[in-house]
Amino acid sequence: MIRYASRRILELAIVFVGVTFLIYLMVFSLPGDPIAALGGNRPLPDNVVAQLRDQYNLNDPIWLQYLRYIGGLFTGDLGTTFDGASVSSRMAARWPVTITLALTAWGIEIIIGIGLGLIAGLRPGGAVDRTILTATIIATSIPVFVLGVAAQLLFGLQLGWFPVAGVSDGWPTAYLLPAVVIAVFGLAAVSRLMRGSVVDTMRSDFVRTLVAKGMPNSSIVGLHVLRNSVAPVLTFLAIDLGFLLGGTVVIEGIFNLPGIGQLLFDGIRTHEGPTVVGVGTALIVIFLVISVVVDLINSALDPRIRHD
Amino acid sequence: MTEKTMSENQSTTVLSVRDLSVGFRVGGQLIEAVRCVNFDLAAGEALAIVGESGSGKSVTSLAALGLLPPNAEIAGEIRIGGVDVIGAGPAGLASVRGTLAAMIFQDPFGALDPVFTVGYQLTEMLRHHRREMSKQERSQRAVELLKLVEIPEPEVKLASYPHQLSGGQAQRVMIAIALACDPAVLIADEPTTALDVTVQRDILDVLHRLRERLGTAIVMITHDMGVVADFADRVVVMRDGRVEETAPSRQLFSAPRAEYTRALLAAVPRIGAGQREHLPEDERTVLEIENLTVEYRGRRGRNIRSVDDVSFRIREGEMLGLVGESGSGKSSIGKSIIGLAPVSGGRITISGRDISALSRREMRKLKSHIGFVFQNPSGALDPRRTIGQAIAAPLRVHDSLTSAQLSDRVSKLLESVELPAHWSARYPHELSGGQSQRVSIARALALDPSLLIADEPTSALDVSVQATVLDLLRRLQHELHFACLFISHDLAVVDSLCDQVLVLKEGVSVEHGERSQILSSPQHPYTHRLLSAVPYPDPDKQRRRREDPLAG
Numbered sequence: 022m023i024r025y026a027s028r029r030i031l032e033l034a035i036v037f038v039g040v041t042f043l044i045y046l047m048v049f050s051l052p053g054d055p056i057a058a059l060g061g062n063r064p065l066p067d068n069v070v071a072q073l074r075d076q077y078n079l080n081d082p083i084w085l086q087y088l089r090y091i092g093g094l095f096t097g098d099l100g101t102t103f104d105g106a107s108v109s110s111r112m113a114a115r116w117p118v119t120i121t122l123a124l125t126a127w128g129i130e131i132i133i134g135i136g137l138g139l140i141a142g143l144r145p146g147g148a149v150d151r152t153i154l155t156a157t158i159i160a161t162s163i164p165v166f167v168l169g170v171a172a173q174l175l176f177g178l179q180l181g182w183f184p185v186a187g188v189s190d191g192w193p194t195a196y197l198l199p200a201v202v203i204a205v206f207g208l209a210a211v212s213r214l215m216r217g218s219v220v221d222t223m224r225s226d227f228v229r230t231l232v233a234k235g236m237p238n239s240s241i242v243g244l245h246v247l248r249n250s251v252a253p254v255l256t257f258l259a260i261d262l263g264f265l266l267g268g269t270v271v272i273e274g275i276f277n278l279p280g281i282g283q284l285l286f287d288g289i290r291t292h293e294g295p296t297v298v299g300v301g302t303a304l305i306v307i308f309l310v311i312s313v314v315v316d317l318i319n320s321a322l323d324p325r326i327r328h329d
Numbered sequence: 330m331t332e333k334t335m336s337e338n339q340s341t342t343v344l345s346v347r348d349l350s351v352g353f354r355v356g357g358q359l360i361e362a363v364r365c366v367n368f369d370l371a372a373g374e375a376l377a378i379v380g381e382s383g384s385g386k387s388v389t390s391l392a393a394l395g396l397l398p399p400n401a402e403i404a405g406e407i408r409i410g411g412v413d414v415i416g417a418g419p420a421g422l423a424s425v426r427g428t429l430a431a432m433i434f435q436d437p438f439g440a441l442d443p444v445f446t447v448g449y450q451l452t453e454m455l456r457h458h459r460r461e462m463s464k465q466e467r468s469q470r471a472v473e474l475l476k477l478v479e480i481p482e483p484e485v486k487l488a489s490y491p492h493q494l495s496g497g498q499a500q501r502v503m504i505a506i507a508l509a510c511d512p513a514v515l516i517a518d519e520p521t522t523a524l525d526v527t528v529q530r531d532i533l534d535v536l537h538r539l540r541e542r543l544g545t546a547i548v549m550i551t552h553d554m555g556v557v558a559d560f561a562d563r564v565v566v567m568r569d570g571r572v573e574e575t576a577p578s579r580q581l582f583s584a585p586r587a588e589y590t591r592a593l594l595a596a597v598p599r600i601g602a603g604q605r606e607h608l609p610e611d612e613r614t615v616l617e618i619e620n621l622t623v624e625y626r627g628r629r630g631r632n633i634r635s636v637d638d639v640s641f642r643i644r645e646g647e648m649l650g651l652v653g654e655s656g657s658g659k660s661s662i663g664k665s666i667i668g669l670a671p672v673s674g675g676r677i678t679i680s681g682r683d684i685s686a687l688s689r690r691e692m693r694k695l696k697s698h699i700g701f702v703f704q705n706p707s708g709a710l711d712p713r714r715t716i717g718q719a720i721a722a723p724l725r726v727h728d729s730l731t732s733a734q735l736s737d738r739v740s741k742l743l744e745s746v747e748l749p750a751h752w753s754a755r756y757p758h759e760l761s762g763g764q765s766q767r768v769s770i771a772r773a774l775a776l777d778p779s780l781l782i783a784d785e786p787t788s789a790l791d792v793s794v795q796a797t798v799l800d801l802l803r804r805l806q807h808e809l810h811f812a813c814l815f816i817s818h819d820l821a822v823v824d825s826l827c828d829q830v831l832v833l834k835e836g837v838s839v840e841h842g843e844r845s846q847i848l849s850s851p852q853h854p855y856t857h858r859l860l861s862a863v864p865y866p867d868p869d870k871q872r873r874r875r876e877d878p879l880a881g
Binding site for chain 1: 394396423425426427428431432434436439440441442443444445453454457458490492503506507
């Protein structure tokens with residue numbers, strides 16, 4: 022286990038360095054000069070430009086800039102934006118919104134997705150199964166922004182159940198509508214995956230054994246079938262949490278939620294290199310940590326893949 | 330249990346099947362699987378239901394516990410301890426399953442839930458059926474049950490997961506689970522078919538002792554006449570969904586009434602029945618293996634040695650039987666000859682040429698002189714190709730023939746394996762297992778090989794089919810005079826077919842020599858154990874062997 026863990030951590034470190042460097046390179050090679058952009062329409066005096074470039078180390082070779090940045094990361098310094106604020110404090114203000122949104126969506130995916138999949142998988146080919154299949158196909162074929170605007174119109178304006186935008190109402194009312202909208206895609210995938218998994222498990226020999234043992238249906242389905250079927254779905258769910266955290270740009274725009282997605286979008290728009298790299302790095306760390314957690318969860322659920 | 334209650338129980342019927350018919354509705358059509366089956370099982374009795382695949386023996390046993398799929402249509406009556414199983418609703422079935430009657434299956438690993446411990450799967454049953462037991466009583470009972478099925482270190486094994494057990498241990502755990510609530514009837518559906526002979530012997534021993542101690546009545550579903558002779562008091566012979574004959578075991582073996590029973594018994598290969606004329610000494614050596622070692626790379630750089638210093642030679646027209654249990658390395662030897670196993674030492678010489686010295690191209694040419702027949706006939710044939718195309722494939726690759734010559738050759742090959750030539754347009758799924766295996770043999774012989782490697786070619790087949798395929802192999806070898814490496818776990822098959830026998834254990838050759846000498850007077854204790862583990866298809870002889878294992 023220790024061997025396995027240390028190998029995973031080494032892999033993690035290599036991926037981390039590789040990906041952050043790529044992002045860093047791409048962001049700072051974007052066309053356009055951030056210093057020139059600071060001045061707006063008026064060109065800045067040459068000596069000011071030179072001083073600013075020097076202050077932000079923009080004259081150094083890119084690898085040295087990167088090393089300095091990584092060094093800062095380990096001391097908790099995520100860099101400074103061009104208007105002088107620290108990137109970490111900016112992100113700190115935004116994370117709670119995004120995390121709340123992503124976790125709400127994730128919860129919806131888990132409960133409804135696994136539930137629908139289980140119901141469909143117990144009677145494959147039945148009316149319920151076919152209805153769920155049709156509904157999930159329709160739901161996944163609608164783009165997120167259409168779904169988001171439609172939800173605002175129906176539940177926000179016409180029915181007035183939820184606020185149309187903003188977070189002033191707090192959790193859960195302000196978050197429920199956008200969370201459902203971004204959960205729809207993953208929810209459909211989870212229910213399809215779960216359905217297939219349940220159908221396979223129900224066919225296996227050990228389910229027949231359990232019936233022959235005289236176990237009640239509730240314990241066969243609720244315990245044995247559920248636990249055997251859920252492993253492949255969990256892998257997807259964990260990866261999807263990463264996507265939910267990083268993929269909120271559009272939905273935060275539609276529902277005007279001040280989260281990390283909006284910060285990232287603004288950063289890209291205004292050539293805010295440090296912010297973009299900071300958010301990107303944070304998202305990568307989340308993905309990497311999740312991938313390790315997935316492995317640990319999987320081995321906890323299925324003793325056959327425990328590592329020695 | 331005292332003498333008196335024992336004899337009282339003998340007279341009561343615990344399971345009765347009356348006019349049982351089962352059909353499966355598939356696409357609006359009713360396919361009949363079982364028709365008008367009748368039998369009774371007395372308390373404490375051991376009844377065998379024997380038959381080949383498609384005989385309906387498994388369907389009958391599944392019907393007894395209401396385990397048939399929803400598309401099954403059942404008529405007749407099955408009574409277990411007074412409960413009518415067919416008429417009973419879910420509640421009625423729940424009162425039978427696990428408590429009055431329990432069941433064990435062929436594949437013990439598949440039958441256990443892989444993600445729960447052995448202990449959990451034992452105690453969950455007690456928790457459901459024996460609500461009055463405390464947690465402590467339950468775990469005590471679990472240990473007791475594992476002791477009953479003779480599992481060493483029961484306390485440790487309770488915390489194990491199924492994949493940590495051996496096949497024999499997993500089947501013992503299944504038996505323990507089945508016995509947890511003292512059922513009156515235990516239905517065992519081919520419980521030893523997936524196991525090695527020595528393990529089969531151990532499991533049968535456990536079942537024997539359980540019968541003596543607990544007086545559980547057992548229904549044994551099997552295709553193996555040896556197991557029947559070893560175990561059953563009475564036998565039901567089934568064929569195509571009907572009962573051909575019901576008779577006490579001794580009577581069935583000594584004076585079978587039904588024609589089919591006689592044919593079935595005649596098809597069973599027996600050790601000591603084989604006879605082959607000796608080959609002249611001066612035949613050319615086709616395959617020579619010297620000090621062969623095969624090592625697979627294991628985890629953490631540790632190598633797993635699967636074949637260790639094995640040597641033998643096969644001459645033209647000769648057949649060598651490579652015998653061993655699972656994991657003995659017998660298939661690795663077969664694979665190493667065609668370059669599919671990592672050879673780490675030794676020399677393989679085919680027709681005088683050392684294969685390690687050959688270039689890739691020469692090796693390919695040499696392979697055209699080697700035919701290969703695998704165990705699973707349907708898996709070895711491409712389902713999207715006709716059998717004619719399958720047989721023609723090696724001819725296309727290695728020979729340049731016109732299409733007329735090609736189809737002529739395919740027809741001849743089909744006829745040589747006793748299939749009609751016009752079947753060449755059929756697809757594998759239209760053939761039975763035995764027919765598919767004939768096609769595999771025809772394909773292996775298409776290039777007129779000097780060496781045929783047959784890896785368990787008849788293990789997946791019914792005995793009557795096996796007998797005809799073995800006859801075919803024998804005849805073809807006589808006509809074509811190829812050398813044959815015959816890999817098998819079945820000593821009786823090897824005895825009926827081979828000239829030489831090599832016994833493998835954990836990669837090491839423990840005994841090697843003339844067939845008659847090895848199988849009639851084995852020198853190594855392992856060979857002896859293998860031989861004595863095979864149940865002999867004769868109840869009296871088998872009982873004597875059971876009482877005195879050295880009697881052979």
